[in-house]
Amino acid sequence: MSIIVFAEEWNNQFKKASFEAVSYAKSWAELAGTTVTAVTSRGAADPAALATYGADRIVTIVLAATPYGIAQQLAAMAEGAAGMVIAGTSIGRSIAPALAALAGGALSTNTTSIPTGTAPVTVVRGAFSSKGIETIELTGGLPMVSFVPNSVGIQERAGAGAVESMDTTGTDLLQVTEKTIASGKVALPEAEVVVSAGRGLKGPENWAMIEELASVLGAATACSKPVSDIGWRPHSEHVGQTGIQVNPNLYIAIGISGAIQHLAGVSASKTIVVVNTDAEAPFFKAADYGIVGDAFEVVPQLVNAMRAFKAGQ
Numbered sequence: 001m002s003i004i005v006f007a008e009e010w011n012n013q014f015k016k017a018s019f020e021a022v023s024y025a026k027s028w029a030e031l032a033g034t035t036v037t038a039v040t041s042r043g044a045a046d047p048a049a050l051a052t053y054g055a056d057r058i059v060t061i062v063l064a065a066t067p068y069g070i071a072q073q074l075a076a077m078a079e080g081a082a083g084m085v086i087a088g089t090s091i092g093r094s095i096a097p098a099l100a101a102l103a104g105g106a107l108s109t110n111t112t113s114i115p116t117g118t119a120p121v122t123v124v125r126g127a128f129s130s131k132g133i134e135t136i137e138l139t140g141g142l143p144m145v146s147f148v149p150n151s152v153g154i155q156e157r158a159g160a161g162a163v164e165s166m167d168t169t170g171t172d173l174l175q176v177t178e179k180t181i182a183s184g185k186v187a188l189p190e191a192e193v194v195v196s197a198g199r200g201l202k203g204p205e206n207w208a209m210i211e212e213l214a215s216v217l218g219a220a221t222a223c224s225k226p227v228s229d230i231g232w233r234p235h236s237e238h239v240g241q242t243g244i245q246v247n248p249n250l251y252i253a254i255g256i257s258g259a260i261q262h263l264a265g266v267s268a269s270k271t272i273v274v275v276n277t278d279a280e281a282p283f284f285k286a287a288d289y290g291i292v293g294d295a296f297e298v299v300p301q302l303v304n305a306m307r308a309f310k311a312g313q
């Protein structure tokens with residue numbers, strides 16, 4: 001009756017969200033008086049690292065190529081489990097619903113809390129595009145949680161951590177024929193700092209300063225929906241209700257009005273800084289810090305100030 005957690009890797013390295021997932025599973029397991037079994041790809045360079053975050057048993061498998069295939073593999077291990085945990089990364093969000101259907105799971109998506117009770121398992125989740133929160137009880141199936149990355153944090157807490165390999169196959173319903181991977185940039189869904197810009201930037205030629213600020217801060221770049229719709233930026237940067245939902249420690253919004261659909265995808269950010277010429281822009285109501293000013297004057301100053309700060313460190 002273990003809590004099973006899927007630990008995702010990328011280029012053989014664990015994602016930060018995977019350590020958070022194992023930490024999550026351990027907190028739940030402590031509450032339930034049980035252990036944690038982490039399942040990961042046989043390609044992971046250092047599976048034993050998961051023990052640092054509380055995995056009592058680490059199972060490596062040859063992962064299927066697609067989320068549905070992975071869901072099948074995890075479902076095959078679900079019998080007798082006390083619960084399942086998956087980080088709400090892009091891949092995790094694809095796996096979780098299929099896994100719930102295959103394993104008869106009671107799934108909480110968009111979860112932002114460790115279980116507060118175990119009989120039944122009770123968690124808090126974002127509802128209505130995270131404009132509200134609700135407390136739900138996972139009844140009527142194997143309790144499963146997909147949590148928002150960066151919402152519960154990573155905790156080091158050793159487990160026994162023995163590594164073993166297992167053979168399990170999943171049927172990929174799709175064949176991946178070609179993969180193109182953007183490299184050299186911080187991945188938006190997992191970024192701790194996001195520099196985001198909107199239509200106030202006037203045109204794609206003005207994004208150099210946004211990328212410069214992102215580079216100085218080690219941040220990912222993002223944009224509002226119209227910006228990607230017009231083709232100023234790629235759709236992969238569009239955040240909001242109909243785009244990627246982000247949850248960074250710092251979200252800097254430049255020349256974005258703060259429409260409700262945009263806020264739906266970014267309002268869970270821990271600290272929000274807004275730069276806008278219009279003091280009445282709705283985004284200021286959601287901001288922790290606001291600068292009423294022209295992005296073309298403010299952003300270069302921010303870049304210089306950050307550079308000077310880093311040089312002085």
Ligand SMILES: Cc1cc2nc3c(=O)[nH]c(=O)nc-3n(C[C@H](O)[C@H](O)[C@H](O)COP(=O)(O)OP(=O)(O)OC[C@H]3O[C@@H](n4cnc5c(N)ncnc54)[C@H](O)[C@@H]3O)c2cc1C
Nearest residue numbers: 198199200224225240241242255256257261262277278295
């Ligand atoms: C069903 C639906 C779903 C949607 N989903 C999304 C979504 O997921 N994400 C999303 O972003 N939007 C979404 N939208 C669109 C949303 O309603 C807004 O239209 C959009 O977010 C506005 O983008 P913006 O703030 O970049 O542009 P604008 O609304 O044009 O705002 C530009 C802002 O820049 C400021 N500005 C202008 N010049 C400067 C300057 N020099 N320096 C600093 N500031 C300046 C202005 O004061 C203004 O506040 C959705 C809409 C619908 C109907």
